[in-house]
Amino acid sequence: MFKKLVSSTLLRTSVVLALASASFSVTASDAAEQEAPRNLIMVIGDGMGFPYLSAYRYFKDGRGMTNRADIEYTTFDRYLVGAASTYPADDTLVTDSASSATTLATGYKTYNGSIGLDVDGQPLKSMMEYANERGMLTAALATVQITHATPAAFFAKVENRRQQNEIADQFATQDDDGNWKFDLLVGGGRDYFVRDGDDDNVAVDHLEHFRNNGVQVVESLQGLASAQSLPLVGMLADVNMPYVIDDQPRLKEMTEQSLRLLESADRPFVIMIEASMIDWCGHGNDIGCAMHEMAELEQLLDFLIPYVEERGDTALVVTADHSTGGLTLGADGHYQFRAAEVRRQGRSLRAMATDLQDMPWIDWEEYIETHLPYPLSTEQQEAIANVAEYEGDRHREAINEVLLDILNYHTRAGWTTGGHTGEDVPVIAAGPWAEHFRGTQDHTDIAKQFIEWINR
Numbered sequence: 259m260f261k262k263l264v265s266s267t268l269l270r271t272s273v274v275l276a277l278a279s280a281s282f283s284v285t286a287s288d289a290a291e292q293e294a295p296r297n298l299i300m301v302i303g304d305g306m307g308f309p310y311l312s313a314y315r316y317f318k319d320g321r322g323m324t325n326r327a328d329i330e331y332t333t334f335d336r337y338l339v340g341a342a343s344t345y346p347a348d349d350t351l352v353t354d355s356a357s358s359a360t361t362l363a364t365g366y367k368t369y370n371g372s373i374g375l376d377v378d379g380q381p382l383k384s385m386m387e388y389a390n391e392r393g394m395l396t397a398a399l400a401t402v403q404i405t406h407a408t409p410a411a412f413f414a415k416v417e418n419r420r421q422q423n424e425i426a427d428q429f430a431t432q433d434d435d436g437n438w439k440f441d442l443l444v445g446g447g448r449d450y451f452v453r454d455g456d457d458d459n460v461a462v463d464h465l466e467h468f469r470n471n472g473v474q475v476v477e478s479l480q481g482l483a484s485a486q487s488l489p490l491v492g493m494l495a496d497v498n499m500p501y502v503i504d505d506q507p508r509l510k511e512m513t514e515q516s517l518r519l520l521e522s523a524d525r526p527f528v529i530m531i532e533a534s535m536i537d538w539c540g541h542g543n544d545i546g547c548a549m550h551e552m553a554e555l556e557q558l559l560d561f562l563i564p565y566v567e568e569r570g571d572t573a574l575v576v577t578a579d580h581s582t583g584g585l586t587l588g589a590d591g592h593y594q595f596r597a598a599e600v601r602r603q604g605r606s607l608r609a610m611a612t613d614l615q616d617m618p619w620i621d622w623e624e625y626i627e628t629h630l631p632y633p634l635s636t637e638q639q640e641a642i643a644n645v646a647e648y649e650g651d652r653h654r655e656a657i658n659e660v661l662l663d664i665l666n667y668h669t670r671a672g673w674t675t676g677g678h679t680g681e682d683v684p685v686i687a688a689g690p691w692a693e694h695f696r697g698t699q700d701h702t703d704i705a706k707q708f709i710e711w712i713n714r
């Protein structure tokens with residue numbers, strides 16, 4: 259009897275919810291059928307599979323336990339509209355960032371490693387190229403080098419994502435009419451744009467070339483904040499920016515300033531914003547690192563969602579290219595995810611291992627107590643002592659492994675791989691066109707929708 263009551267209450271609730279969402283979708287799609295959005299914003303959380311959203315909800319709550327249904331939804335949860343499959347055009351079913359970004363940029367599947375080329379090596383036309391033809395402004399932001407797979411796939415075409423110098427060269431090349439491929443690029447990657455010569459290669463300074471040919475180049479967030487015109491390159495790091503956990507968030511500021519510049523140019527725009535390093539933390543199986551990158555992305559969405567809702571003329575979709583690390587909440591038979599312990603982690607594992615490598619043994623204890631403040635077992639203390647004495651090339655990696663074991667033991671974060679995994683990824687959307695992304699889809703559908711809007 260009790261069960262029956264519960265289920266009929268649930269049923270009523272879901273009917274009400276279904277009705278509410280049905281009436282919403284009618285209004286939203288009516289508006290959207292009439293006209294395409296003026297501006298398009300695609301946000302890619304690199305490596306941000308569903309487990310990252312769940313983990314982040316508990317991390318943000320921070321208590322690590324509650325006996326009430328009072329853990330609040332995050333912005334990711336509240337604007338979640340669907341899921342996307344991400345398999346590449348080969349027999350792996352697990353994509354890399356290059357292949358997935360090529361798909362998200364063009365609507366076509368390709369092989370792992372491809373930047374902008376199909377399985378036969380033929381160039382695919384990206385939404386940025388369509389947008390250029392239509393006189394729209396094109397922009398990309400990333401927290402790693404702008405020559406890295408995700409931003410590169412929206413503009414460049416190379417056989418293999420590792421050809422980052424070639425990608426920088428393509429960014430620095432104007433077409434026959436003197437037009438650039440982009441109007442605004444902000445991220446890291448100075449080392450790829452400014453290169454010393456050697457026996458095989460001539461020295462290049464693409465930043466100088468930009469400056470000499472009408473592109474404004476800024477090399478700090480302050481420089482970006484005082485910039486007044488496009489085209490612009492914001493070169494904010496030699497390679498990637500630091501992890502948020504080791505430094506501070508910057509993606510919202512980068513985005514605010516970029517949107518200010520795009521708006522002042524008074525033309526419709528397409529922008530791709532990558533929260534790049536969720537993936538890197540995932541490759542390192544570093545849960546605290548990943549959660550701080552997620553916090554930065556949520557901060558960005560808390561700015562972008564009101565932005566598109568107030569404007570009423572801009573579509574926003576947020577997705578991931580794949581999941582990374584095989585993150586699970588709970589591991590090794592323990593029914594536990596200790597979110598409160600994740601919050602106590604003070605630095606990324608990579609930064610800690612690098613610091614410890616150069617630190618006298620006598621200082622290790624205090625350092626580890628500060629940044630991984632967990633009660634250590636005798637075995638864990640012995641492992642630390644052993645690795646401190648270890649000499650040789652793998653020293654930093656060996657330190658990293660010991661720290662990772664401690665972190666996973668105390669947080670119960672589970673990981674199955676140092677690579678990517680093939681589950682479907684979240685699709686989050688806001689603004690008048692959000693309903694277009696509701697439900698199950700393939701990531702080709704997201705790109706095709708953007709391209710259809712651009713060409714309408």
Ligand SMILES: [Zn+2]
Pocket residue numbers: 305355537538541582678
């Ligand atoms: Zn990756």
